[in-house]
Amino acid sequence: MTDFAAIILAAGKGTRMKSDLHKVLHPIAGKPMLMHLLDSFAGLSPQRTVVVVGDRREQIDAALEGRGITTAMQDPQLGTAHAALQAKDALSGFSGNILICFGDCPMVEAETVRKLTAALDGGAKVAVLGFRPEDPLAYGRIIAQGDGTVVKMVEFKDASETERAVNLCNSGLIVAHSDDMWPLLDAVDNNNAQGEYYLPDVATNAIARGDKVVVVETGADEVAGINSRSELAGAEQRWQAARREQAMADGATLKAPDTVFFSHDTQLGRDVTVEPHVVFGPGVKVANGVHIKAYTHLEGADLATGVQVGPFARLRPGAVLEENSFVGNFVEMKKATLGKGAKASHLSYIGDATVGANANIGAGTITCNYDGYFKYHTTIGERAFIGSNSALVAPVTIGADAIVAAGSTVSRDVGAGELRMVRAEQLVKQGWADRFHDTMKKKKAAAKKDGPSKDP
Template sequence: MNTNRDFAAIILAAGKGTRMKSDLHKVLHPIAGHPMLLHLLDSFAELDLKRTVVVVGDKREQLDAALADRGVTTALQEPQLGTAHAALQARAALEGFSGHILVCFGDCPMVRADTVRRLIAALDEGAKVAVLGFRPADPLAYGRIIADSDGTVAKMVEYKDANDEERACDLCNSGLIVAHSDDMWPLLDAVGNDNAQGEYYLPDVATGAIARGDTVKVIETDADEVAGINSRAELAVAEAQWQALKREEAMAGGASLKAPETVFFSWDTELGRDVTVEPNVVFGPGVSVADGATIRAFSHLEGASVGEGCSVGPYARLRPGAVMEKDSKVGNFVEMKKATLGEGAKANHLTYLGDAEVGAGANIGAGTITCNYDGYFKYKTVIGERAFIGSNSALIAPVRIGADAIVAAGSAVSRDVGDGDLRVVRGDQVVKPGWADRFHDAMKKKKAAEKEKKG
């Protein structure tokens, strides 16, 4: 790719997406927790785009909101008269721009930056227009690309306008097209709507270039990369495809996935080397896992940082703001939210740590709860280094437990505990010898009398 030439992208996202049957714009439906349109923009970020224009129509306000901090311009297509007409709506936003222009679709989130570079390279080698083709297992109703063995395009035709011989061709049009601005705008202007649908088709940019004697080249890629998403079923297929790629990437990076097909990643999940992930683990957005950590089965992590050598789960839940420092551990049925577990600290089972700070080496007993909410406000619990919290304790925030302190099992602590202190907060244990036996005898006699009375 010639880096001396500026590059811009027009992303078409004006369609209604009726097959999704959703109040959410089609291109904002998430894959791995990230809107498909933003996947595409993230990929294009590698290309050093000078300008990006998203052509919008239906539910424009949703797209404007999603793109507010992306440095992207939107252009309205109204009415919607076809894909070439849509691309023309970006002209005002690209006024004064001179360089290569890519036109693509917002519902094709898997397009890679390297593929776009290959299209640009075709222009640098002399083509006036470059298009992206693919060979699906079933060509269905895709538009066809009729090309020579060297990739020179002789004709592009929509399926509805193709004859039987052209439909027999398995090289299909993805819709991605690149040309220099000096060529793109005149070719778009020349597109007509004399076709079966009466629409202005984007592929006719290539057809127009061929008609005037220009060279048009097709670059081929895998069908999975350019699969469009128009329905919930196709969204699920794309999610599965993305997850499969991410699993391969994680294992190639040094992580061990015990049952890869059962592990689900978010778009921004980060795993270090020698991380072990057991079956049925879900990573939500914003999770990083450092080297040597173990995520045990059936755990759910979101917005969490897991330090080196840590152990999570099984059946643990780390919510946003959870931070586990080196060699700390949470076990089964432990939940953390906006809480830090210090180096080597442990909460082995049945514990809730919310709005809490736990010092290094502390031990949190089973059934411990940090009571952080009074129905109106959240409060913080601070537990010092090497403190021991006995089982079934309630720490009623705001409260501070000192270093090396012990909270006896079954305590409800509402006042600070000093360093090295023992705090026991329980009612007196009362024993009444023989009381239970007398109670049972009385109840049995009463029950028998009731039964005799009814009989």
């Protein structure tokens, strides 16, 4: 493949999003749409990538820090062709194919770009990406011959009735070799109603000078632009639907697929069962044979083979469940490891902790890991038994085979094999309850006899 560079246009204000966050940084499946595009292009090994910025440049610069990607400023904003020209200095000395695309079209795939660049090998000077939406609306039209040679590109407002009847639309993506791209961009003028320099005129001018321009087609979803919260939700919906199908194709069972939500980096093994209303946040790895029950939320968690989780469980970043361990309903884990075969069946918080193999965490157990200033660690040994409603005040270690009696507050280490019982002595007052009930019954009867209170 010829050397490749990408120019991503992201200088627009994104006013329809009505957000303080730059439009291209709004996430799909937990990843900013710009990063979806960049990660896709990474498979093409671009020599250079330039993101053209404008409004809220600092946000994009911060998001791109450390990625080796250049930004170029467009100010003032005079149209898409003008925006692309702002990358010229950053691509000085580069010789190869240049793709120009939009940061708010995040689902463009590397294979589609390969097809675009390959189209230049047949003698074309410019390749454009077209699509056929269900409703062409006011998209610009591509008038092409049967072999894909473009005869004309026309904006909807300038199209004739015959041209508007064509459903091949312009996505805006365009590829040309640098030797052709820069002269064609320089030749674009602003002789139009808006007084702007439009990117499609690169192809129009190429046709006018006798160059061959070809169109490559793709699906409408791949090039759908995102300009509003509604369109963002639509893109999320399409991404999730595709990811669910992929999960099932890879051997996972989704009981109610439409209610399961994945992150961009969710990893699922084979024979995983996911019940309804499960949400995967970023950083979740699930091994083979795991069962995730309904209404469970996972983020930054690592689940080994044979693990069961939920229902109504929450696994936060740093949660590690080793083979055949079990977390039940209303259990929350954070930065904690549950050893092989260990169980926390219900109503517990396990934070900043290591739980040994085959240990049992009783209902209502809490690792008290925070003193308002610092976090502390709790270590629970193998086969230890923590009774219900226990509070383990970190830092504390519970030894192997130790038992913590129900209702205990443990603030000192418990040795291996010990029983630790921390309870106040029970006080018994014979007959007290009977006398109390008699007294209160008499008061209530007297109140009824005297009638309603006359207090103001």
